[in-house]
Amino acid sequence: MKNLYPILIEALQVLIVLVASPVLVGWVRALKCRAQGRRSAGVFQPYRDLRKLFMKDIVLAENASWVFRFTPYVVFGSTLLAGAIIPIISVDLPLAATADIIALVALFAIARFFTALAGMDVGTAFGGMGSSREMMVASLAEPAMLMSVFTVSLASHSTSLSFMAHSLLETSVVLRPSLAFALIAFALIAIAENGRIPVDNPSTHLELTMIHEAMILEYSGRHLALIEWASMMKLFLFSSLGVSLFFPWGIAGPSDPLMLPLAFVALACKLALVGAAIVLIETRLAKMRIFRVPEFLGAAFLLSTLGMLSFFMLE
């Protein structure tokens, strides 16, 4: 029983990532509808969308290669694996020892790499345009993301995610400018990585402005369902990564099963707040020009670097 407990936790967490991510997206959409004075389709609408897509047939382009068919599974698998690493409800994850924060960034990079390849594979103009834009955003977001999480690593003396969350859980609350900078930078990067406004618009199919949607325009049926589900999981994972790195209170400690219900409630509350914050940002801002995105991400890089520097200078 003692040995089984971490495995159970791990399975529970993967299940939570799979099941709760459409709810988070549904929550964001419902709140956004309310904020814009529309009637929403309910929090569970993403489930219905996914079920509909899974039941539909796949339409493949004639010249689609194995990369195109392979990509949805790679994207889904690597995102799910990332979900097994991030401490969401408990820091006691057996898989967390296999990969640290750098490997996590690499997992997201694999998913993105294959999506970009698939975008170019069929040879439509939109796919190539989306891929090139996505790579531009990625090349700027990744260094900033690493700098931002390294600042947290410096404060907790580790790059292992569950150890980082655990050590921040143990320390008392202090005013730390470095972590504040890292948090703001992380929020900017999470917006860019998940293709939310002001960098990309997740609900548009307007040709000139889309980034992520342009790459997956050729997908249909269960391929599309897998990719959509993966992007929902990505939003969920980025939110819970930010929450567990910067506000870890409520996450269950090692071998502490009684904390789990509390951890679950805490997670739900924190993610609901994150969703509200996303809606607040998205209703207040307009999408920016694509050539302004480097400046946006440059600001994220600047903030994360300032966070790291102020760790050395002020703490």
Place this chain on the structure above:
Amino acid sequence: MSQHLAAEINSVLSALILLSAFGLLVQRRIYGLLHIFAWQGVFLSISTAVVGYSAGLHHLYISAILTLALKVFALPYILYVLIHKLKIKKEVEDVVNVPTTMLIGIALVIFSYHLTAPIRELSTLVTRSTLAVALATVMLGLLMMITRKKAVTQIIGFLALENGLFFAATSATYGMPLVVELGVALDILIAAFIFGIFFFQIRTTFDSLDLKEMEKLKEED
């Protein structure tokens, strides 16, 4: 309020001052620049008051109030009126583009951290760690003066540089004597008026506030 908490609040404020110095570097709109400059003044004033409280030096309160009155209200107002009267274009023009300026700025921060490392070892004040930030603010003000084309933005750079010097004085030595601070404050105020006169003169001579035009002043050889 304990010493430790005061030092922590002060380090948060110094981080905000550094952030606003970078904000001045990347801001494109001239009224935005004025707002950020005013905010920098607010942080500086609170920081001075906190240092005054934790060190028990009451003359620092006077300089905090002076900072608040001058750098948060008077100077931005004077500059606002100047910009309004001169009908200056709302966009800031730089010589170097924004991302490059940011990277140079980061390099300057690292440089000033290294430069002040020996002083940190010697000093015993609770505020000693903010000295690097103060020096970085001076450097960033200088950088802003170098990379901007128009006279008004260069003036804001100069004033930000002065903020850095003031912050350095408070963090390294708990502030200059009150007489000196009063003198400096008066100087800054007068300087702002003289800048205003200069702006009008420059514009009537060259029909522009672009300082590149001043190169015409040299004699032909």
